[in-house]
Amino acid sequence: MRGVLGGLVAGTSRVAIVDLEAGLEHLSRGTARHVETLLIVGEPYFKSLETASRSFALAKDLGIASVRMVANKVRTPRDEETVREFAARHALPLAAVVPYDEAVVAADERGMALIEYEPAAPSVAAIRRLAEQLVPGA
Amino acid sequence: MKVAVAGKGGAGKTTIAGTLARVMADRGHRVVAIDDDSNPNLALTVGVDTASAARLPGIPRDMLEERPDAEGVKRLELAVPAEDFIDRFGVPVHDRLTLLVMGQPNHGGSG
Numbered sequence: 001m002r003g004v005l006g007g008l009v010a011g012t013s014r015v016a017i018v019d020l021e022a023g024l025e026h027l028s029r030g031t032a033r034h035v036e037t038l039l040i041v042g043e044p045y046f047k048s049l050e051t052a053s054r055s056f057a058l059a060k061d062l063g064i065a066s067v068r069m070v071a072n073k074v075r076t077p078r079d080e081e082t083v084r085e086f087a088a089r090h091a092l093p094l095a096a097v098v099p100y101d102e103a104v105v106a107a108d109e110r111g112m113a114l115i116e117y118e119p120a121a122p123s124v125a126a127i128r129r130l131a132e133q134l135v136p137g138a
Numbered sequence: 139m140k141v142a143v144a145g146k147g148g149a150g151k152t153t154i155a156g157t158l159a160r161v162m163a164d165r166g167h168r169v170v171a172i173d174d175d176s177n178p179n180l181a182l183t184v185g186v187d188t189a190s191a192a193r194l195p196g197i198p199r200d201m202l203e204e205r206p207d208a209e210g211v212k213r214l215e216l217a218v219p220a221e222d223f224i225d226r227f228g229v230p231v232h233d234r235l236t237l238l239v240m241g242q243p244n245h246g247g248s249g
Contacts, residue, residue, distance in 0.1 A: 003213040004202060005174055005240060009140050011220025014168040014236075018142040019155040019180045027142075030207070034140055041145030041154055051146050059144075070143075072150040104153055113185035114153055115160045124157060131161040135139050 006031040015135070024058045032062035037134060039095060041070045044079035049086045056092050068095035070130065075100040096130040098123050139167075156183025163235035170224050171231070173239045181239065184231050194239050197227060 009016045009031070018035070020027060032038075038059050042052030052069055059067040069092045071083040080097055087094040099122045107117035115124055141158070145151035152175070159171035173180035181191035203217040216223055228236035 003205075003207070003215040004197075005172065007216040008170075008172065008220045008223065008238070011216070012170055012224060013221070014170045014224070015162050016140045016170050016172060017155055017159040017162065018140075018172045018174055019152050019178075020142050020144045020174050021176060022145070022147045022151070024144055027144075035142045036140045037142075039141060039143045039154070041143060041149045041151045043149050048146060048149060055144055070145075070154060072145075072154065098150070098154065104150070108153075108182075111182060111188050113156065113160065113183055115157050116185055123153075124161075127154060127157045128161050131158060131165060134141060135162070135165070135167065 003030060006034050009034040024055050024062070027059075027062060029062055032059070032064050035064050037066040037068065038064045039068055039070050039130075041072050042083075043073050044071055044075075044083045049083070053086075053090050053092065056090070066093075068093045070094075070096045070098060072098045073100040074098065095133060096126055098126040098130075152180055153183050156180050156185075159184050159235060160232065163232055167234065169235045170228065171235065171237050173237070173241075178239050178241060181229075181237060184235065184237055186229060186231055186237060190229070194229060194241075195227075196241060201227065 040052045040055045042048045056067055074080050074097050101121050101123035103118040103121035104123055107114040143151050143155040159169050163169045171184050201218050202214045204212045205215050207213050228238045231237050
């Protein structure tokens with residue numbers, strides 16, 4: 001189905017948001033060519049950040065121009081510091097810091113979309129700022 | 139804008155992708171949210187209820203065709219323009235937002 005995904009992303013005039021397979025091994029060069037921004041989601045602990053860092057290198061090899069990290073489930077100022085230090089040390093651009101949010105867990109338990117369960121949740125606010133960064137001003 | 143979201147299972151990749159798709163639609167963009175994960179659950183985070191998500195069809199085989207790529211390897215590709223594919227196979231979720239679940243093609247009677 002790899003060729004299908006690339007064709008869809010390339011052929012539509014819509015904003016496309018693709019939820020990829022967990023590993024990047026499945027991402028072909030053909031599909032990657034059509035991706036403008038790859039967001040790599042990681043959590044603020046060492047193993048997760050290391051994984052994100054490896055994905056970052058792989059994505060760069062695939063030729064994706066803009067590869068950026070999104071730190072998720074950030075609980076404390078110390079978590080945020082860990083993420084920012086790691087990103088700076090590995091030259092990973094940090095697109096967003098999304099706080100740990102009970103609303104995500106609660107929405108999941110109820111089988112609801114987070115944005116419907118609690119549109120004003122702090123995590124949603126962080127994702128709104130991310131959207132503003134990706135496509136300013138709309 | 140074409141955005142792909144990657145990350146280890148459990149990191150929150152799907153919640154972020156789905157919420158980002160909703161936010162983009164709220165901001166006035168026409169958006170297609172594409173679930174390319176082999177364990178698809180983007181439907182929930184964009185706001186499709188679980189019952190409807192469970193009834194999502196496989197991709198009709200006649201919308202795809204095999205073509206050789208540059209190396210001569212046969213690959214499945216779209217047999218119709220992307221917009222037609224999204225209109226016919228996508229699930230409208232919300233104003234301006236359509237969900238596509240890639241999954242496996244539906245082979246129907248062809249086995």
